[in-house]
Amino acid sequence: MKELGEGFVHLSTAHGANCNRRHIEEVIYPPPVEPKKLVLSLVEWMDESLVDEITPKLIGDWPNTYTFTKALTEYLVQQEKGGLNVAIVRPSIVGASWQEPFPGWIDNFNGTSGFLIAAGKGIIRTVKCNLEAVADIIPVDVAINLILAAGWYTAVHNLKTDFDETTEDP
Structure with missing residues (x-):
């Protein structure tokens, strides 16, 4: 049995960080601006109105x-990891549980769960959407099990994979 080492799991999202891309690989894409420079060089000394004004150009x-x-955070995690084994988990839309603590469990009505409940109760009756699109919903207990497994695997294995490289826009 391998000895458990140190590892770090960063929880991101499947569609959030790279929503501006048509196809997403399991790599870290370099952002248009260096995260540390953005914070240290700009945001710390600018007043809020100026930050608000330049934000559309920055993003x-x-x-x-x-x-x-x-x-920015995914890129920063990659840049600052040093010798630490790191995994980035990108679950898709997280919904109600599959089995644990019991089927259908949720602790709030935010996001997808609230939308589905409102539709089920008849509060929302129509939705403008792409009928060809897939709502990729993962049960919360499956997502948590994945995060725990990724943490264990990351701490046990010395991961040197594509994570150590960035990829330009395909």
């Missing part, structure tokens, strides 16, 4: 600051 083709900062 480029990301739809909002949430997804943009997801991309």
Whole structure:
């Protein structure tokens, strides 16, 4: 049995950090701006109104600051990991549980769960959507089990994979 080492798991999202890409590989894409320089050189000394004014230009083709900062964070984790074994887990849309603590368990009505409940109760009756699209929902207990397994695997194995490289836009 291998000895458990140190590892770090960063929880990201499948569609958040790279939502501006048509096809997403299991790699870290370099952001258009260096995360440390953005914070140290700009955001720390600028007043809030100026940050608000330049934000649309900074985030480029990301739809909002949430997804943009997801991309910055993934890149920063890769750059700052040093010798630490790191995994980035990118679950898709997280929904109600499959089995644990019991089937259908949720602790809030945010996001997808709230939408599905509202549709089920008849509050939402129509939705404009792409009928060809797939809503890739993963049960919360499956996502958590994946995160735990990734943490164990990362701590046990010295991972030197594509994670150590970045990829330019395909």
